[in-house]
Amino acid sequence: MVLELSKAEQRLCERLRLSAEAAARLVQAMRAGASSRSAVVLSPKAPRDYVPPFACVDTSAWGWLPPCVYVPCEGERPTAHPDYAAGLYYSLDLSSCWESAALEVVPPPASSLDLCAAPGGKTMLMAARYLPQHHTANEVNAARRGILRQNVEQCGLPNTEVSGLRPDQWATEDKLFDLLLVDAPCSGQSLLCKGIKNPGCLGAQMVNGNAKRQKGIMLAAVQCVADGGHILYSTCTYDPDENEKVISYILRRVPGWHAVEVPALAAFRSTLSDFPCYRLLPEHGFGAGGFCCLLKKTNNNQ
Numbered sequence: 001m002v003l004e005l006s007k008a009e010q011r012l013c014e015r016l017r018l019s020a021e022a023a024a025r026l027v028q029a030m031r032a033g034a035s036s037r038s039a040v041v042l043s044p045k046a047p048r049d050y051v052p053p054f055a056c057v058d059t060s061a062w063g064w065l066p067p068c069v070y071v072p073c074e075g076e077r078p079t080a081h082p083d084y085a086a087g088l089y090y091s092l093d094l095s096s097c098w099e100s101a102a103l104e105v106v107p108p109p110a111s112s113l114d115l116c117a118a119p120g121g122k123t124m125l126m127a128a129r130y131l132p133q134h135h136t137a138n139e140v141n142a143a144r145r146g147i148l149r150q151n152v153e154q155c156g157l158p159n160t161e162v163s164g165l166r167p168d169q170w171a172t173e174d175k176l177f178d179l180l181l182v183d184a185p186c187s188g189q190s191l192l193c194k195g196i197k198n199p200g201c202l203g204a205q206m207v208n209g210n211a212k213r214q215k216g217i218m219l220a221a222v223q224c225v226a227d228g229g230h231i232l233y234s235t236c237t238y239d240p241d242e243n244e245k246v247i248s249y250i251l252r253r254v255p256g257w258h259a260v261e262v263p264a265l266a267a268f269r270s271t272l273s274d275f276p277c278y279r280l281l282p283e284h285g286f287g288a289g290g291f292c293c294l295l296k297k298t299n300n301n302q
């Protein structure tokens with residue numbers, strides 16, 4: 001049976017240059033809204049050798065799962081367990097874990113800034129991999145910042161300060177970081193695949209508005225990174241204007257940066273760019289999907 005696509009669905013699939021079969025798979029996933037998959041990441045409070053008290057999927061063949069991340073089996077409710085309330089682990093989307101897999105090629109940073117941090121998932125994933133001497137979890141939205149602070153405290157993240165500056169304010173600060181996380185606000189097209197209503201998210205107006213904001217955030221972000229440092233850019237949306245095109249805009253406009261290959265994500269390499277960046281779609285089976293690209297600032301001494 002041929003699937004009839006709405007104009008907005010067709011527009012997205014054409015922009016992603018999907019085959020008819022791949023387009024049908026994506027649209028079916030967006031309409032079904034059942035692609036959500038959850039995961040948990042252990043916090044620094046978890047004792048050494050701690051194993052979560054619920055059944056987990058065997059992920060040993062995946063090759064990209066960040067350290068200390070577990071994927072509960074269907075029907076398990078990790079947030080109902082007292083260990084969750086005690087802050088031994090944090091619950092988040094599996095796609096979010098996939099987006100942070102690129103950190104595997106980033107050497108442990110001395111200082112790091114999560115520019116768009118609430119509610120705290122990427123900060124938790126980073127802390128499970130390495131604990132910088134100083135980490136700033138930044139969130140511009142005051143209400144969301146409150147939730148972020150609560151999560152940081154509940155999971156006992158050491159060396160972590162919560163702040164609320166805008167990206168352009170960070171750009172004028174006299175501080176440079178080894179690693180920036182830019183999990184950018186976006187049109188959130190993948191929410192549809194989780195069964196969450198998101199009116200207008202496939203339309204040009206919403207996509208263009210977000211792309212403009214993302215470019216502004218990234219132009220500020222590049223000014224906050226020390227020589228040899230990295231930015232991990234990620235979104236939970238599909239449109240190339242908010243993903244590949246944001247990165248190509250930065251690479252064209254700001255000298256001294258390049259996109260870094262991530263071997264563990266090779267199977268997800270985007271075909272929409274001539275630089276390495278990675279796309280997750282619901283058909284991969286690891287949640288609703290997302291995009292990530294790791295950027296490195298050339299070390300001036302090299």
Ligand SMILES: C[S@@+](CC[C@H](N)C(=O)[O-])C[C@H]1O[C@@H](n2cnc3c(N)ncnc32)[C@H](O)[C@@H]1O
Nearest residue numbers: 116117118119120121122140141144183184185
């Ligand atoms: C995708 S969410 C971040 C999710 C978070 N990194 C996590 O893993 O839990 C994007 C965040 O960016 C914030 N935001 C919105 N507009 C922003 C802007 N202009 N500059 C920086 N952050 C912004 C939002 O309030 C939101 O908390």
